[in-house]
Amino acid sequence: MKIGILGYGTVGSGLINVIDNNKNKRDIQIESILVRNKDKYKTHKYGDKITEDIEEVFNKDLDILVELMGGLHPAYEHIKRALENKINVVTANKDMLAEYGDKLAKIANDNNVSLKFEASVGGGIPVVKPLTESLEGNSIDSMYAILNGTTNFILSKMYDEGLSYDDVLKEAQELGFAEANPEADVEGYDAARKLSILSTLAYNRRVYWKDFYLEGISNIDMKDIAYAKKIGCKIKLVGQSKLNDKIVSGFVRPVLVDDNSLLSKVDNEYNIVVLNGDSVGEVSFVGKGAGKDPTGSAVYSDVVDIFDNRYSNIDSFTKDKIEVEKTINNECQILIRFKDPKKTQILNLIDECVKSYKVINNNDELVIMVYADSEYEINNMLCLIRDKGYCREISKLLKII
């Protein structure tokens, strides 16, 4: 089995470790490795295979092209070219699948070759294969998940060690968890892309990542963490989606999760995916969602599937887009922070507008947990408070149960 690898960074080097560790089980020949700057890799293992020229990669008689360079272009063009030339492709590139999964799946299917992407969601966690193969006998109607290692690492370190957001982000970058542009992690784009991939596979309709309600963690500060602790919760960046007949509802946002919940036990770079199937019930997948060797392990599993002729045809990406609803229209609990508040006026208004509420902090800031019939109701109330100038700034965190 001859493979070409595009990229020798975190995941590329993780894959190479796993290939080397399993040399006695599988004879996988690395023919060529594409990088941008080959001088950086002079002392690396397989230094003689490294090139800056994509033609050198395509000139080898490859069975599989493994794309681990990231970004949309030129990765898209290289993957397309491989598929059109009947070369199987393995990729960890969720940005690519979320944006062009429909086009690439069609080209792969038309050319009878595999496009595999286990590592694109949940890092080292096997979840794409269980979802598409092991859970075949189920209709999946909902899922919730922690899908980004970097943000989970940041929130965990802020909570457990009181470290600052900026310092922990730097550490996550050094550990190879973060994307080349970490904005994709902290603003929730990466988690939304992964949620869209899982939702597309689960609901067998194309779910587009930008259609989800999307909010990142860059505004979470130590006071949010302190209020969360005070009410027995942690803050997690969670993705949730649900199929309701012909519509999907879904979001990626920071939420409060109870200390006793399954999600609160998943810390640092770990991810979790919880799926709900009609036959199996709730099933969860937990493991390292980012990092060199865990992700290398997932990429390797795809390579081996192709090696063993386990061909997979992915139709879901080629289906029409499904409508996505962004608001939460059922009962909810939301923690709201009012900075520089006119307390009496705000409390009077809240009293009129929502079912019930509890004051969590009444010192410099007014912090209230409100219980309402829908988030829409709360948003309307907050608009009113803003319009009347009753405070300088408002922030809110949904609590999920």
Ligand code: NDP
């Ligand atoms: P890195 O930035 O660590 O590595 C990227 C590699 O690709 C480098 O070797 C780089 O070469 C090469 N490369 C990038 N652009 C080009 C180009 N235009 N031409 C030639 N070579 C290029 O990225 P990661 O390994 O972290 O990520 C790779 C992919 O895996 C991404 O799609 C990412 O989203 C995904 N992923 C990452 C995970 C992780 O934990 N890091 C987990 C799961 C998925 P050079 O060094 O010379 O610039």
Ligand code: HSE
């Ligand atoms: N940047 C991603 C994360 C890598 O932190 O989860 C894994 O996809």
